Every structure is written in C-alpha cells, then in structure tokens.
Amino acid sequence: MKDVRVCLNPVCDRLVLGRSDKKYCCDGCRSAHYNDTKQERKSDPIVTIPKFQKNNREILRVIYEKNEGNAIVSKIYLIGLGFNFMYHTHFMITYERKFLQCCFDYAIRVIDDYLVEVCKSNDDVPNSKKN
Known part of the structure; x- marks a missing residue:
C-alpha cells in the first residue's frame, strides 16, 4: 500500500496525489504556504x-x-x-x-x-x- 500523504499547507488537509516527492496538493497551496513562511521571516x-x-x-x-x-x-x-x-x-x-x-x-x-x-x-x- 502506498504512503498516505497530506498537503504541507497547514490550512489544507487534502491528500497529495502524484509523484512520490510531491509535497502540496496544488500550486495554490504551495504558493500560500511559501507566502506565509516568507511573511514570518519578514517579521523576525x-x-x-x-x-x-x-x-x-x-x-x-x-x-x-x-x-x-x-x-x-x-x-x-x-x-x-x-x-x-x-x-x-x-x-x-x-x-x-x-x-x-x-x-x-x-x-x-x-x-x-x-x-x-x-x-x-x-x-x-x-x-x-x-x-
């Protein structure tokens, strides 16, 4: 049985389908997660x-x-x-x-x-x- 992977975006709980190294369910989640972490670094x-x-x-x-x-x-x-x-x-x-x-x-x-x-x-x- 394959690994069940969940999207790394904390506000998303969808499953990740596709390649084994894929981390996000879609480009929108990838972009949103990147922007959130970028904003945290700016306020550091x-x-x-x-x-x-x-x-x-x-x-x-x-x-x-x-x-x-x-x-x-x-x-x-x-x-x-x-x-x-x-x-x-x-x-x-x-x-x-x-x-x-x-x-x-x-x-x-x-x-x-x-x-x-x-x-x-x-x-x-x-x-x-x-x-």
Whole structure:
C-alpha cells in the first residue's frame, strides 16, 4: 500500500496525489504556504533590527557629510527622514559625561527635548578629550 500523504499547507488537509516527492496538493497551496513562511521571516527581529540600524546609520551619515562635521538637527527632522530612535548599536559616555546613542560609527547626542547633535562616535565626539 502506498504512503498516505497530506498537503504541507497547514490550512489544507487534502491528500497529495502524484509523484512520490510531491509535497502540496496544488500550486495554490504551495504558493500560500511559501507566502506565509516568507511573511514570518519578514517579521523576525533578527532580520528587521539590522535593517533599522543600517537605515539610521545612513541617515546620520548623510546629515554629517552634508554639514561637513557635527550638525544640530531637530528630532522631528530625523523622524521625517525615517530615523527610529529605538534602534541603535551601542551607547557611549564622553569624558564630560555626555551620553551618546550610536549607530555604528555615527552618533547622536540629545541637546534638549527637540534638538540632537549628529557626530562621529569614534573620533569627533563632542567635547571629548583627545590625546
């Protein structure tokens, strides 16, 4: 007696007929199952968080290079460009105890409720001691 195989699409319970290596009962089930698993991968934080971090870094890089160095911009301007304040790579504290939120090699320092300073996190740290 042949194996009784059921379609791999979780919402379908039909039997699979045909070749022995066939997994789905029809192209519609195969496509639906693929799209469902693809959607699950898109919402996986391991995939989405680095995208946000890279986007934040690119926004900071453009602002930094456009202003040829440190720039003071509003938080609303950053948000309008697509910057997300929740995603960063690390924090730094300068010698003067100023707190920086870094995205790879660029950083922002909160000045007040509305303004932030965009700088390089490795060498152009605002008001840091240099040797």
